[in-house]
Amino acid sequence: MAKSKNPKSKLTPALGLRLLAAVAGLLVLAEILVHRHAYFALEAMPLFFAGFGFLAFLAIILGSRLVAKLATRPVDYYDTPEGDA
Amino acid sequence: MLEMLLSIPGLLLIVGALLVPVLPHAPRQAYMLALIGVSGYLTFGIETGVHTTASLGGLDLILVRAEAMTKPFALVFHIAAALNVFYALHDPNKTTSAAGLAYAGAAIAALFAGDFLTLFLYWELTAITSVFLVLAGTSARTMNAAMRYLLMQVGSGVVLLAGAGLLWRDGTGLTIQAVDALTPAGLCLLLAFGIKAAFPLVNGWLQDAYPEASVTGTVMLSAFTTKLAIYMLALCFAGFTPLIYIGAVMAVLPVFFAAVENDLRRVLAYSLNNQLGFMVIGIGVGTQLALNGTVAHAFASTIYQGLLFMALGAVLHRTGTAKASQLGALAKSMPLTAIFCTVGALSIISFPLFSGFVTKSLTLGAVAKEGYFFVWLAMVFVTVGAVQHIFVKAVYLPFFGPAPKRVKAKEAPLGMLLAMGAAAALCLGIGVYPEPLYALLPYDARYEVWKAGYVLGELQLLFFAGLGFVFLSLRGVYPTAMDTTVLNTDYLFRRTLPRATMAIAGPVLRVWFVVLAALKRSVLQMLKISEQASRESGLVSGIASIGSAAGIFLAMFALMLILRQVM
Numbered sequence: 167m168a169k170s171k172n173p174k175s176k177l178t179p180a181l182g183l184r185l186l187a188a189v190a191g192l193l194v195l196a197e198i199l200v201h202r203h204a205y206f207a208l209e210a211m212p213l214f215f216a217g218f219g220f221l222a223f224l225a226i227i228l229g230s231r232l233v234a235k236l237a238t239r240p241v242d243y244y245d246t247p248e249g250d251a
Numbered sequence: 252m253l254e255m256l257l258s259i260p261g262l263l264l265i266v267g268a269l270l271v272p273v274l275p276h277a278p279r280q281a282y283m284l285a286l287i288g289v290s291g292y293l294t295f296g297i298e299t300g301v302h303t304t305a306s307l308g309g310l311d312l313i314l315v316r317a318e319a320m321t322k323p324f325a326l327v328f329h330i331a332a333a334l335n336v337f338y339a340l341h342d343p344n345k346t347t348s349a350a351g352l353a354y355a356g357a358a359i360a361a362l363f364a365g366d367f368l369t370l371f372l373y374w375e376l377t378a379i380t381s382v383f384l385v386l387a388g389t390s391a392r393t394m395n396a397a398m399r400y401l402l403m404q405v406g407s408g409v410v411l412l413a414g415a416g417l418l419w420r421d422g423t424g425l426t427i428q429a430v431d432a433l434t435p436a437g438l439c440l441l442l443a444f445g446i447k448a449a450f451p452l453v454n455g456w457l458q459d460a461y462p463e464a465s466v467t468g469t470v471m472l473s474a475f476t477t478k479l480a481i482y483m484l485a486l487c488f489a490g491f492t493p494l495i496y497i498g499a500v501m502a503v504l505p506v507f508f509a510a511v512e513n514d515l516r517r518v519l520a521y522s523l524n525n526q527l528g529f530m531v532i533g534i535g536v537g538t539q540l541a542l543n544g545t546v547a548h549a550f551a552s553t554i555y556q557g558l559l560f561m562a563l564g565a566v567l568h569r570t571g572t573a574k575a576s577q578l579g580a581l582a583k584s585m586p587l588t589a590i591f592c593t594v595g596a597l598s599i600i601s602f603p604l605f606s607g608f609v610t611k612s613l614t615l616g617a618v619a620k621e622g623y624f625f626v627w628l629a630m631v632f633v634t635v636g637a638v639q640h641i642f643v644k645a646v647y648l649p650f651f652g653p654a655p656k657r658v659k660a661k662e663a664p665l666g667m668l669l670a671m672g673a674a675a676a677l678c679l680g681i682g683v684y685p686e687p688l689y690a691l692l693p694y695d696a697r698y699e700v701w702k703a704g705y706v707l708g709e710l711q712l713l714f715f716a717g718l719g720f721v722f723l724s725l726r727g728v729y730p731t732a733m734d735t736t737v738l739n740t741d742y743l744f745r746r747t748l749p750r751a752t753m754a755i756a757g758p759v760l761r762v763w764f765v766v767l768a769a770l771k772r773s774v775l776q777m778l779k780i781s782e783q784a785s786r787e788s789g790l791v792s793g794i795a796s797i798g799s800a801a802g803i804f805l806a807m808f809a810l811m812l813i814l815r816q817v818m
Contacts, residue, residue, distance in 0.1 A: 177652055177724040186721060190714045193707065202704035205619035206627070209708075215631075219712040222635035223719025227730060230510030238511060238735040244745060245392070 190216075258303055259315055260294040260325060260363045264332070264356025265376070271349035279345070283336045283352055291329035294359065295322070301365060310419075313365025313426065319693035320546050321362050324482050326691065327550045328359050331474035331557055334674055338561055339467040340666025350383035351471040358475035362482060366425040367415035367440075370483070374411055374443075377476055378404030384468035385460050393463050399741065400460035403453070404476070407446035414439030430487045440487060447480035448531065449524050451500045455741025457524055458508075462516040462573075466564040469516055473523060473560045478549050481530045485545055490537025495618075498535055499629045502528030506636030508739060513732045515563045515573045515645050519556070522599065522641055525633055526552045532630065533614040536621055539694035544614030546692055551606035551681055555598035558674035562592035563645065565663035565671070575644060575732035579654030588663045589650040591671035596646040598678040600637045600713060603706050606681035610688070612705070616698040631712065638716040644732070767814070774811055781807070 178186075197213060204210035211217075256262055267286040274282055303315040332355035339348060357380055361373035378401060385397040417436035419425055430437045442453075449457045461472050488494060502525045509521035526548070533545030565588050566581060567573040582589035594605065601607035611634075618627045663671070681688050689697065699705075723729040785800065 177648065177729060178721050183721060186714065186717055190711075190718055193711045193714055196707055197711075200703045200707050202708050203702065205622070206624050208624075213711070215708040215711040216715040218631060219635055219638075219715035220719045220722075222632050223639060223716045224723070225632075226506055226510055226636055226639050227723060227728075229507045230730065233507045233737070234511045234730070234735075237508075237738040238733075239738060241734045241736055243736040243738075 257293055259360060260290065260297065261356040261358070261360030261373075263290045263293075265353045265360065266356075268349045268353035268356065271352060272345040276343060279348060280336055280340055283348065284333060286352070287329055287333045287336065287355075290356075290359070291326070291333075294325050294329065297322075297325075297363070304365075307368075310368060310425065311366070312369050314369055315363045316365030316427075317363060318486060320482065320485060320542070323546050323550050323688075323691040323693075324362050324478065325359055327553045328355060328362070328475060328478075330677070331355070331471075331553055332359075334554075334557060334561075334670045335467070335471045335474070337666050337673070338470055338564075338670035340669075341664040342465075342467045344387055344465070344467070346383055347387045347465060347468055347471075350380045350387075351467070354380035354384065354471065354475060358479050361479055365427055367411065367418065367427060368425055370427060371408060371412050371415060374447075374479075375405060375408040377479065378408060381472055381476060384472050385464045387465040387468045388463045389465065390463055396460045396463040399744065400456050402744075403446055403456040407443045410439050410446070411443035414443060427483075427486055429489065432488055432491045432493075437488075441484075441491075444480045444483045444487070445497075447476050448484060448527055449477060449501070450497055450531075451504065452740050452743070454501070454505075454524055455739050455743065458517055458520040458739050459741040461520045461523075462514055466568045470557055470560045470564055473519075473556055474553050477523065477527055478553055481527060481534070481545065481549050484531065485534050485542060489534055489542055492535055494535030495532050495623060495626055496535070498528045498531030498533075499626050500528070501525065501531055502633045503629050503636075506633060506640065508737055509636070509640035510644070510730075511735070512737050513575050513734050515575055515578075515649065516560065516567065517737075518575075518640050518645050519559055519563060522559075522637065522645075523552075523556050525636065526556060526599070529611060529614055529630065529633070532618060532626060536614075536617050536623070538617050538621065539696035540620065540698055541614055541617035543689075543692040543694050543696050544610065544612075544617055544698075547610035547613055547685075547688060548607075550688060550691075551598065551610040551678070554674050554677050554681075555595045555606055558591060558595035558671060558678065559599065559641065559645065561667065561671050561674065562588050562595060563649075565667045566649065566660070568667070569660040569663060570658050574734065575649060576734055577655060578649035578658060579652045580650075581658065581660060582650040584658075584660040585650075585662050587668055588671065589646075591668075591675040592646050592650060594675040594678050596642045598682065599641050601634060601709065602713060603709060604679070604682045606678045606685075608709065609682055609685040609700055612700040613698045616700075634712060635716045635719075638713060639720070642717075643720050648732075770814055774807070774814060777807060 194213060194216060208214060256266060264286055271279055271283065297317050299317050299319055301313055301316045305312045305314055332352070335351055354377055357373045357376035361370055361377065364370040364373055382397055382401045382404070385400050386393060414436045415425055417439060421436060430440055432438065432441050446453045461469050464472055484494070505521035505525040509518045512518045512521060530545045530548055533541040533548070563573050565585070566578065569585065570578065572578065598605040598607040601611045615627065615630055618630060662668070720729065781803065
């Protein structure tokens with residue numbers, strides 16, 4: 167998958183960004199006040215869900231690179247009788 | 252006759268669909284809504300238990316039987332059928348309308364089937380009626396995709412029939428009930444349901460065919476077939492542990508494919524697949540809470556998945572494309588569609604106060620309670636996946652993101668807006684006040700989703716997944732959508748199987764041609780010999796009678812004719 171090299175191609179507007187960051191900050195602070203009941207030891211770790219959400223998103227994009235590399239073909243792949251093989 | 256029509260749920264819609272093509276547009280829509288209303292009213296009154304039986308050649312059939320989990324499925328099928336009529340108000344295609352109505356009817360009737368033979372009948376009817384929805388598509392690939400779809404769907408029915416036959420032979424009877432999966436009959440049924448529930452390896456038809464259907468056709472398709480399969484799995488295989496892992500694979504793998512796919516209706520087909528994975532996990536866990544989770548999730552997801560298909564269908568209808576690489580800033584021209592679509596997205600990512608949160612959490616809680624750590628982790632991961640491929644890719648970027656080029660679009664037609672508005676209201680309604688839905692669930696098991704800690708964890712997960720997107724896009728490494736074909740398991744029968752067939756057929760054919768050539772040569776040789784032998788000085792001249800010589804030539808002539816035939 168091609169990287170967007172252009173730093174100007176921001177997909178998020180500044181206002182939305184600040185809002186998102188503010189809410190995320192509040193959610194981190196809320197962890198001090200609110201007890202999260204956990205079924206698993208890992209889940210009981212402070213900020214487990216925050217960290218997992220962030221890292222999982224990166225992992226999905228990383229994993230999708232692999233799919234893009236291995237499993238994508240030209241858009242008309244199936245339209246030709248035997249594809250590119 | 253009328254009594255039978257009214258006593259078998261769904262039959263009214265199937266038979267009523269026959270009249271649909273002859274009615275003019277406006278009365279047709281009203282007629283279909285009336286039929287669905289009456290059918291819904293009659294169906295909702297059916298209490299748990301066996302209601303109508305019949306005997307056919309010594310086989311006892313149960314035409315109508317309701318289980319504890321039948322009602323929620325029947326209700327949501329009626330809701331989906333009615334929403335589909337509204338959504339297709341602008342669509343003059345009579346075939347789609349009639350096929351869609353009969354398809355909904357067949358799916359509803361199948362829910363109430365009490366034996367596998369009756370189920371088989373409706374199972375195949377859903378296949379046959381729904382293929383017309385795929386055929387209504389306009390792309391050049393429609394025909395082939397429809398045929399591949401039909402092959403898988405009818406194939407599933409044939410395997411179902413085989414399973415029913417085996418059950419009958421074993422003397423177990425044809426009644427639909429818990430089946431031991433590790434018997435030949437059980438495996439057949441599991442495969443039959445698994446095909447329609449889009450299990451891994453047999454899921455290709457879903458992503459292949461659904462996005463090729465027409466705008467309205469895809470919305471109709473998204474509701475019934477897969478949820479019917481989930482319902483049957485829940486009735487027959489609840490607590491069959493391998494389903495937990497099958498479901499986990501189903502839930503996780505599509506996340507990566509959806510991330511790469513450019514056609515947004517295909518992204519939704521992947522997402523539908525991973526939602527089904529959640530439900531299959533619940534069936535595998537099999538506790539009362541898990542099954543409640545599966546049923547609640549099936550109910551809610553039929554509506555929010557339908558809503559997402561509707562919204563992106565509306566985009567396709569207005570702009571002519573559903574490709575991520577060509578869409579952006581649509582919220583300006585289609586503001587209502589954007590709002591409804593966002594509600595659908597918030598539901599599917601299980602944002603608190605939306606329907607996904609109050610339903611998916613039941614399954615998640617059941618999995619955690621039973622201590623399946625990695626499955627639970629996979630399910631949390633999949634939620635982040637939904638943030639990526641639904642919230643960011645299918646909703647945020649096309650509606651609110653930068654526009655690759657100016658896309659001219661009008662707001663969706665009124666009928667579409669009505670359907671989307673109603674679906675969005677249901678998503679929000681269930682999310683805010685889930686009690687009526689909980690009351691419909693088959694068991695009393697409950698899960699407290701409104702604990703502050705739980706809500707906080709969910710919000711942290713979702714917002715930090717969003718920050719993941721921001722982080723990548725600020726660094727300029729968030730992948731841009733590209734137009735490609737993503738290979739999926741339909742590759743198996745579009746490429747692997749034909750190649751394997753040719754790999755076997757090739758050598759066989761080569762040997763066959765060598766044999767033929769040798770035979771041909773030997774016949775010519777014999778002709779030559781006989782010609783020489785019959786000359787005046789030849790071997791047979793004057794010895795054999797004319798009659799026997801004629802006989803020899805006749806036999807050789809016959810042999811030549813046969814060879815000509817096979818060559």
